[in-house]
Amino acid sequence: xxxxxxxxxxxxxxxxxxxxxxxxxxxxxxxxxxxxxxxxxxxxxxxxxxxxxxxxxxxxxxxxxxxxxxxxxxxxxxxxxxxxxxxxxxxxxxxxxxxxxxxxxxxxxxx
Amino acid sequence: xxxxxxxxxxxxxxxxxxxxxxxxxxxxxxxxxxxxxxxxxxxxxxxxxxxxxxxxxxxxxxxxxxxxxxxxxxxxxxxxxxxxxxxxxxxxxxxxxxxxxxxxxxxxxxxxxx
Numbered sequence: 001x002x003x004x005x006x007x008x009x010x011x012x013x014x015x016x017x018x019x020x021x022x023x024x025x026x027x028x029x030x031x032x033x034x035x036x037x038x039x040x041x042x043x044x045x046x047x048x049x050x051x052x053x054x055x056x057x058x059x060x061x062x063x064x065x066x067x068x069x070x071x072x073x074x075x076x077x078x079x080x081x082x083x084x085x086x087x088x089x090x091x092x093x094x095x096x097x098x099x100x101x102x103x104x105x106x107x108x109x110x111x
Numbered sequence: 112x113x114x115x116x117x118x119x120x121x122x123x124x125x126x127x128x129x130x131x132x133x134x135x136x137x138x139x140x141x142x143x144x145x146x147x148x149x150x151x152x153x154x155x156x157x158x159x160x161x162x163x164x165x166x167x168x169x170x171x172x173x174x175x176x177x178x179x180x181x182x183x184x185x186x187x188x189x190x191x192x193x194x195x196x197x198x199x200x201x202x203x204x205x206x207x208x209x210x211x212x213x214x215x216x217x218x219x220x221x222x223x224x225x
Contacts, residue, residue: 090154100156
């Protein structure tokens with residue numbers, strides 16, 4: 001069974017702190033995405049990474065795809081309360097629609 | 112309206128009831144999906160429709176019955192559900208049936224089976 005393990009599961013930090021969330025698997029993915037889901041809403045796509053070693057930046061968020069395309073990380077600089085939510089990674093192991101979602105990291109940023 | 116719209120937002124139903132969830136997308140996408148999100152479990156893919164044809168049925172019990180009358184609409188018909196079916200049901204769409212293009216999710220229907 002292919003799994004995408006995210007760590008940590010829960011994270012509570014103060015406004016202004018930095019944090020990193022990890023998404024790991026034993027499988028190789030042709031592409032990987034990160035989503036943020038706020039309470040009562042569906043996940044919203046943040047980024048797609050497709051090349052091993054790729055780094056993408058979205059304002060204070062930095063996404064990295066591992067060289068072997070088995071893992072990814074999301075780094076948030078100077079976290080703000082608006083960053084609060086459930087962060088999900090999703091991987092496409094075979095280049096088709098048969099992809100899987102990670103276990104999720106629930107982030108709470110305190111003002 | 113833009114994006115993916117799901118109705119109803121909340122639904123409480125008894126185990127003997129029949130109800131339907133509706134999803135509508137105004138993005139011109141040609142693939143639509145149903146996902147189940149339960150507490151403490153990753154999102155589970157239930158059904159995939161590409162160009163109105165079902166291309167994936169991820170071992171979902173027959174008490175869940177999808178319908179895709181056209182590329183903009185997707186339904187999930189529910190009957191004789193069990194309490195463990197209580198969850199957030201999310202609809203999503205994409206340009207093609209592949210995650211590379213990204214999914215646009217609706218806000219979900221919070222289903223409670225009593």
